[in-house]
Amino acid sequence: MENLIKQLAALAGAKFNPPAVAEDIICYQKDLAFNDIALLPPDFLIFLHHYNGFAYQGAFVFGLNPSSDYFADILSEHALADIPDDKNLVILGSNEYDYLAYNTEAHAYQILDKYDFSVLTEYDSCADAVRNVLRLDTV
């Protein structure tokens, strides 16, 4: 994760929202549970402590009530995504054709096709999954 944060900080043309604070994260986790959506995984919380929303070349990692409209909010994106009801899934990012999600049942970050929600690939690590959705090399 540390390498990813350094890599993102050095990306020319990227936009980011300031970090989320612990209190906001706790409240947000309650909102997710209230709406029958899976809780945010621990390594994604580390990401939020650096960037509460990140955008690069039309690809996004969502945030928690981000301060600017430019960045997408996780709950709002769930509403717009129209994803099938799945208590095990939380959508964390998107690009033109994919969603980045965390699946609590599979214990994995998944890249889902935006159109039919089929799983295209899975990652154990949050960092590689974020790289995938932001269209950065994972090798």
Place this chain on the structure above:
Amino acid sequence: MKKSALDQRLLTERKVVAAIRDKMDALAHAQFLKRKKPSNPEQKKDRYNGLSKTELRKLRKTKADYLKSEIDLLLRSLGLQPHQHDPAIPKASADESMMIRFDFDGIMHRPRMTDFSESYLRHRQLNVENKIFEEDSIETPFSSSDYNLNDSPAWNKMKNFANFRQLRKRICRQLAGNNIPPSIISDMNYYDFVDIIIDIAKKSNNRPFEASRSKHLKMFAACYGQQFTEIMTALRVKPQITQSILTNMRKGCCGELLDLHHIKNVTNFHEMENPYEINNFSNMVLTFIHPHHRSLHFGKGYDIDENIVFFGGYDPAFQIRRNPQREMEYLQSLGFGKKNGKSY
């Protein structure tokens, strides 16, 4: 068009954009409920406390369905039609989807071990074990001429993309270098080939090819830069922002405001007459991310006129239509003939 008439249309365009944004925001906030901290201590009970989970779900769904139909009506009124997928036409399989993404973005993702074919994985592991010995202690038993990639059904799909096709010789050399027996080519799947391409890139310390996205952005800037500048001026975008966007496009980047959109959706690429033209410039439209690109992907997506190359607004006054002659001249200036130009 007279400036006053264009200004009038800009006013309407801005109202349309605001309406779409508002409705999307409303949808985003209506379906899910965020509990607010009570502003005064007596107001402890939040307004949803009296409702059961089923009632809450029903309430959310009703609100969401209403707002979705509002957005749909608005987009239809602007001439966009929701995409109708023919269930008889198969959607892209996972490897086809990944192949299209790799060609378009040029981004390398090392496949998981479970993605590899059994025979490739076995030989890959053997090769890893062999690497511990001095290079001259093991002779490479194969040469690149021993490989016929056409034996592989996966390669026969990949070779439809010019970016992969141009790697054929290097792939054969790398297969020989990795001691992969020619006899297993027919079993090799898409992920096996990706693994080889990544090895090629690592060896040369360079990207294996220039991504289609990058080529298309350069082509857009070269062919439509002047018209793009005029429309951005009509949209009252600061000239320095427009110039910075064009400078980025000439380098193959799109910046933070715009993105390329596939007119025919990647998942439905089999619907195309020639599916492997999915990443061609002729299937691309440049558009603003908010709300234009998002609205094109709303629901199951909306179809857009394939002759539009820049969708700068819902009003045609802020759109650019294709100029095949200019595109051909650009491709010829790069040394592509008519035949090659078609698959650019």
